[in-house]
Amino acid sequence: DTGVSQDPRHKITKRGQNVTFRCDPISEHNRLYWYRQTLGQGPEFLTYFQNEAQLEKSRLLSDRFSAERPKGSFSTLEIQRTEQGDSAMYLCASSPQGVETQYFGPGTRLLVL
Amino acid sequence: QKEVEQNSGPLSVPEGAIASLNCTYSDRGSQSFFWYRQYSGKSPELIMSIYSNGDKEDGRFTAQLNKASQYVSLLIRDSQPSDSATYLCAVNMGSGGSNYKLTFGKGTLLTVNP
Numbered sequence: 001d002t003g004v005s006q007d008p009r010h011k012i013t014k015r016g017q018n019v020t021f022r023c024d025p026i027s028e029h030n031r032l033y034w035y036r037q038t039l040g041q042g043p044e045f046l047t048y049f050q051n052e053a054q055l056e057k058s059r060l061l062s063d064r065f066s067a068e069r070p071k072g073s074f075s076t077l078e079i080q081r082t083e084q085g086d087s088a089m090y091l092c093a094s095s096p097q098g099v100e101t102q103y104f105g106p107g108t109r110l111l112v113l
Numbered sequence: 114q115k116e117v118e119q120n121s122g123p124l125s126v127p128e129g130a131i132a133s134l135n136c137t138y139s140d141r142g143s144q145s146f147f148w149y150r151q152y153s154g155k156s157p158e159l160i161m162s163i164y165s166n167g168d169k170e171d172g173r174f175t176a177q178l179n180k181a182s183q184y185v186s187l188l189i190r191d192s193q194p195s196d197s198a199t200y201l202c203a204v205n206m207g208s209g210g211s212n213y214k215l216t217f218g219k220g221t222l223l224t225v226n227p
Contacts, residue, residue, distance in 0.1 A: 031213060042117075042201050042217030043157065056214065091156055100145045100205055100213050104156045 002026075004105030006092050012111045013082055020078045021108045025094030032075050033102060034067055035091040036060065043091055049075060082112045115140045115206045119218035127226050132189040134221050136202030139183070145205035146178055146185045151220065152198045160200075161187070192225045199223070 005024045013019050025032050030051050035043035046065070047057045051072040061067075064082075069075040079086055089109050093102040116139045126132045134148075145164055149157035163169045163176040163185065175188040185204075189196055199220040206216050 033214065035215075040121075040219065042203075042219050043215075045214040045216070048214055089156075095213065101147065101159060101162050102213070102215060103159065104149075107156045 006105040010109050018080045023092030024074045029094035029096045031095045033093045037089045084112050087112045117218040119221050122222040125224045132192045134187040134200050136185045138204045140206040143204045143206050147203040148187045149201040150198045194225045197225050
């Protein structure tokens, strides 16, 4: 059990650019979650997958955000036309079938200049 | 709007003391509650989960749940400087069997002074 991994760990980009983050969940965890955390706040739910199906999206996830989990294993989160307000820590978590406890990866810290 | 409220702190306690962290939540139907610890610049790390009214102990940590009062707390006994971190309360407010998203409070910053 190697834990949830995320790549990259840090990303600096210019406003208007597209960025993509990857999350590899704990092996055999069929549920995968994306959260966003800004300074001084708790993580905020963005979206959730059960296997390859995206079951829920937060209204925080504007049209510029898209997430995929094509084979039910790793997931990607893409942000198009980044804005300075997108600067945050993007956290991925996973959990196994029937278990509510979520285990977080190290996060990807995004800075939009 | 479903909410989780925590005192932001900072809460400062001397080494060896008991630290008490509190959390209230708005959704009376919530069933699952979690405490995470987050060191500065790091991701949340699970400390405890609690599902039933009463106390649950794990080492120096005790979680307490009172669903009637919509209140959950975390006690840290024999606090150590290494316990200095932000403690996040998280609640599963999902209404369906397949909804496991967590709603987090803003966290309480705990400082343990040597």
